[in-house]
Amino acid sequence: MAHSDFSFKPKKVPFINTRFRKIKTAIPALGTEKILKALRKYESRSMHGQLPILWDKAIDFQVFDKAGNMWIDFTATIFVANSGHSNKKIIKALQGQLKKPLIHTYTFPSEVRAKFLKKLIEITPSFCQKAFLMSSGTEASECAVKLIRMYGQKTDKNKIGIIAFTGSMHGRTMGAEMLRGNEQMLKWIGFKDPNVFHIPFPYPWLAKDINYNWEEHFQNDISVLQKVGVNFSKIAGFAIESYQGWGAILYPPKYIQALARFAQKYNILIMFDEIQSHAERNRTQSVQNRVEGWQKHPAPGEISRSLMHVYQPEQE
Numbered sequence: 001m002a003h004s005d006f007s008f009k010p011k012k013v014p015f016i017n018t019r020f021r022k023i024k025t026a027i028p029a030l031g032t033e034k035i036l037k038a039l040r041k042y043e044s045r046s047m048h049g050q051l052p053i054l055w056d057k058a059i060d061f062q063v064f065d066k067a068g069n070m071w072i073d074f075t076a077t078i079f080v081a082n083s084g085h086s087n088k089k090i091i092k093a094l095q096g097q098l099k100k101p102l103i104h105t106y107t108f109p110s111e112v113r114a115k116f117l118k119k120l121i122e123i124t125p126s127f128c129q130k131a132f133l134m135s136s137g138t139e140a141s142e143c144a145v146k147l148i149r150m151y152g153q154k155t156d157k158n159k160i161g162i163i164a165f166t167g168s169m170h171g172r173t174m175g176a177e178m179l180r181g182n183e184q185m186l187k188w189i190g191f192k193d194p195n196v197f198h199i200p201f202p203y204p205w206l207a208k209d210i211n212y213n214w215e216e217h218f219q220n221d222i223s224v225l226q227k228v229g230v231n232f233s234k235i236a237g238f239a240i241e242s243y244q245g246w247g248a249i250l251y252p253p254k255y256i257q258a259l260a261r262f263a264q265k266y267n268i269l270i271m272f273d274e275i276q277s278h279a280e281r282n283r284t285q286s287v288q289n290r291v292e293g294w295q296k297h298p299a300p301g302e303i304s305r306s307l308m309h310v311y312q313p314e315q316e
Contacts, residue, residue: 163199165200
């Protein structure tokens with residue numbers, strides 16, 4: 001977040017008063033500067049760089065500061081608040097749990113976890129038969145990588161390779177960072193996982209016309225890896241951000257279908273990182289489930305904020 005620094009000095013701006021937005025003071029509002037400076041003093045630089053708006057409360061899709069200014073929140077706090085800020089049903093459930101009292105059980109069984117998991121499996125696509133609850137997206141990514149490699153090693157101890165896409169974002173921890181394919185962001189790690197490979201994201205503007213052959217495009221991408229010595233029989237999984245989170249850019253259906261057939265051929269799992277795809281907020285099916293022509297069968301899955309899936313394409 002440290003890519004920008006905004007002034008904390010209040011600046012006069014045009015006032016706004018509409019149904020969903022209200023600006024009635026200078027921005028940032030009076031009293032904000034002191035708190036923002038305290039955050040800058042005591043908090044890591046990685047948390048700096050956001051707009052100088054001090055959140056006081058948030059309801060549904062709106063954010064308010066103490067002065068009564070009101071904005072539309074298009075982030076859902078990176079989809080932690082997929083069900084809306086201050087959702088009354090969620091608040092009621094949290095209050096009930098706090099009064100019980102039972103706040104945490106580590107990995108020991110609890111009734112509320114059993115109820116949640118049952119409901120989760122019932123409302124997700126039929127190929128999702130198991131769930132593992134995590135506290136963050138990057139944690140889910142790390143566990144997905146572990147599952148993929150453990151699966152590969154069932155047939156070959158060296159089947160641990162993972163193919164990811166450049167420009168993707170799977171989290172901030174070491175394993176998740178290695179999936180990004182960003183050389184600059186890997187400098188802090190000091191080394192590269194020799195079993196993580198990358199191919200370019202198939203941006204739609206690469207198509208020369210509406211009849212562009214995306215299946216051939218995938219074959220060309222994957223053949224580049226083969227030319228540099230990648231053994232596909234040693235690949236255990238693909239890591240896919242269901243769309244590029246920075247731009248909400250979807251994979252061309254024909255491209256992803258070609259990828260699925262390739263995965264079938266080499267017994268490769270596919271990890272779908274849908275943490276930022278806000279499928280639940282829009283009450284639509286998960287991204288990959290909307291891609292027509294996909295065939296799936298059950299495999300383990302992880303859930304964090306939105307959804308993280310690991311599945312095995314149906315064998316032909």
